Amino acid sequence: MSGEVAALDAALERAGDTVVLRRTVGVAPVAINIDVEVLAAVRSYRPDELVGDIRQTDSLAIISPTPIGRAQWPGGELPTAGVADPSLPRKGDKLVVAGRVRSIEFVAPIYIAGELVRIELRILG
Amino acid sequence: MNNPGTYALVAIALTAALAAQAQTPIEDLDGIEAATLECRFGWGSGGTSCAVVAQVSFDGTNWLDVARFDFLTASAVKVANLNGHLSKAVTAYAALGSEGVNDGIMAARWRGVVTSVGTYTNTTVSLRLAAR
DSSP states (O other): OOOOHHHHHHEEEEEOOOEEEEEESSTTTTTTTEEEEEEEEEEEEOGGOOOOOOTTTTTTEEEESHHHHHHHHOOOOOOTTTOOOOOOTTOOOOOEETTTEEEEEEEEEETTTTTEEEEEEEEOO | SSSSEEEEEEEEOOOOSSSEEEEOOBBTTTOOOOOEEEEEEOOOEEOOOOOOEEEEESSSOEOOOOOOOEEEEOOOEEEEEEETTTTOOOOOOOOOTOOOOOOOTTOOOEEEEEESOOEESEEEEEEEEEEE
């Protein structure tokens, strides 16, 4: 694990909230939820960040790849063409923050020297 | 064991027929001593049959069936528990038939393989492994 990931993990351990990253397969009543608990720093966007279609009700969540890798989330998947890394959250996944299910709208993985060190999520609602 | 916990071996929406479709494996379960498997089939409509097989591998290349769950056109939840402390006589390996179990075979790599016949609609199937 790189120093950047270790530093993020330590920061989230100190100040992060436990949230649930959720991928849902199928639709109700036969939907399957694949959950993993992660620590996240969740905050509202500042006024100067409200550009484009970012709304006041949206939030920015920062998570570490560590718990995702540890849990091997989302588990077994069909090898799907076009999905480079199934373990990266994607649009349509959910983040359950303080009991509220929020939709992930945008995912910004940050790599340093080819290693995934941080994942930023724009969540709606 | 390393990394005890619950893992999703399979979690898919079934549509067109699948021919022994192997999912990506769960790895690094060295030292696993027991496994509980839960296979959940949520049927919507259509389709004919679906078989979900849990497999283990010692080398990452060759896979052995350890439990098989079979479904038709009704929702169902099926479970199996496998125990790595069993004493087993030497026996020839055979792929599993319907609802079969090869108990006592524990390896660090696990995966699910799904075979389905017919076109299912609004149907999902999951296989979860509790490794300990």
